[in-house]
Amino acid sequence: MDSKVIFKRPRSLSDKEFTYCPGCHHGIVHRLIAEAIDELNIQDKTIMVAPVGCSVFAYEFFNVDGTVAPHGRALAVATGIKRAMSDRVVFTYQGDGDLASIGIAETIHTANRGEKLTTIFINNAVYGMTGGQMAPTTLLGQRTTTTPRGRSVENDGYPFHVSELLSTIPGVAYLARVTVSSPRDIQSAKESIKKAFLAQMKGVGFGLVEVLSICPTNWGMSPVEAQRWLLENMVKEFPPKIFVDRVGES
């Protein structure tokens, strides 16, 4: 019987098995990035900067050159690589603690320089690897190990809106917030990721895709419950949207 491969592992994903918890969205997003790299045909000139946090090993899951930055500094490391090798494609993969808390200065200034880089920003409203503490993006009332009575404005301030903040910066060429909670969402998330790479490849400026993600382990929910919680709560606070798209202008 003749058989034909119609679906397989993207070339840009390595053989290493993911080390993520069941239900975690990192696996889906990794695959989308790898597919985008394959389809843009940039595997052999892409360099990845992995973060500190659950995805610290991300650079081992891709068949591209990569390194690991200190906590929050992925975009500074990426800037150094890009300035040394301007014809390469450089991307960072960062969580909310990494990008929005300790690394917010690097995030804002990299965007403001219009650095030709791409960032995939995983927002799951919690610190994952350290065991479920409050993140800048934790929702009001959300319980974490450091907000045991729920996040309060009085003590902890408001959930931090990274994309809304970056949307005011002229160096940003592509900026979108997406989810990966349904096949349709996954398709449009991938289109956004490709556009964020194109913003870099065409030299327009900085591209960032914020992906609303679940953390069943630290949220204390099953994956299905976590998906529901994301759709019922997180998308209200962080509405999916294309904030900036200047990719076509060049």
Next chain:
Amino acid sequence: MKSLMMKGNEAIAESAIRAGCRLYFGYPITPQSEIAEYMARRLPEVGGTFLQTESEIATVNMVYGAACTGKRVMTSTSSPGFSLMQEGISYIAGAELPCVFANIARGGPGLGDIQPAQSDYFQATKGGGHGDYHLIVLAPSTLQEAVDLTQLAFDLADEYRNPVLILADGMIGQMMEPVVLPPMRDISSLPDHSEWTLTGTSGRRPHRIAAFNIDPHGLEEMNRRYQEKYKRIKQKEQRWEEYEVEGAKYLLIGYGTIGRILKSVVDNLRGKKIPAGLFRPITLWPFPYQRLREIAEDVEFVFVVEMSAGQMVEDVLLAVEGKAPVHFYGRMGGVVPTPEEILLAFERLRR
């Protein structure tokens, strides 16, 4: 050879460019901002990149990123900025990346002041960041030496895949002296690092650079490798200057700016038939323990002078191993001691 009158900071910057440095990331801080200003003007002329960063924290990580590509990269700063870079330097040492730092030190702790000081010695030589690591630390005492050591810094960084620090103080950075500059190096003749650099996987398997291993045995193995390298550096790279050491009964010891002041103190003493000599460490790490130990065996006492409360004196004590008394004189807060006051302090000891 034609000599040029140059300011220390600018001489270091020009020497770096001639050594093949084409990437500079930095954040202004007195008394070294002329390095950044010079690089901003000069690097684009040679096809290089200058970037003023948002902080020293961003700086050190940009240096990390650029060093991952194997190209020659440097930054410069002064003491409070150097403190901010320590985390990144620990990562760079762990990732074994070649790059060059210049710390044109000033008075501390805290904001301190903007005058020359040597109170960063511990931080520079003992591993200011976390973990068991070392920088190679070079301490020039003249501008010509600053120029020459800047060349050496890039070569040592490449040879050992290790960050190298030029530790000078505000005096060296701000003074002017005639220097002879080395010729411009041909970039294509620089060491080839393509077996480990991040440049895209074209035609090969992915390269991965990281300063971590979640398995303690794996991490210990990495540390063993670092220590092996440090051992090689200790064996091969100790540098120092001896001046009038032959027949000396009194050994004066100081590095950098103090080294040149002590030279005139020794001249003065020799003029009065007092047999004094100078030992000036040039590599502060690796510290020239063995040679100092040999010399100390034949002297009546050792006299260490520093622009700090006494930091290098601890390494001198380790070297001398009680074979001679070790005395110390220090000024702090950015005060540069005069030859006259050092002579007075020396004469008090001799009585």
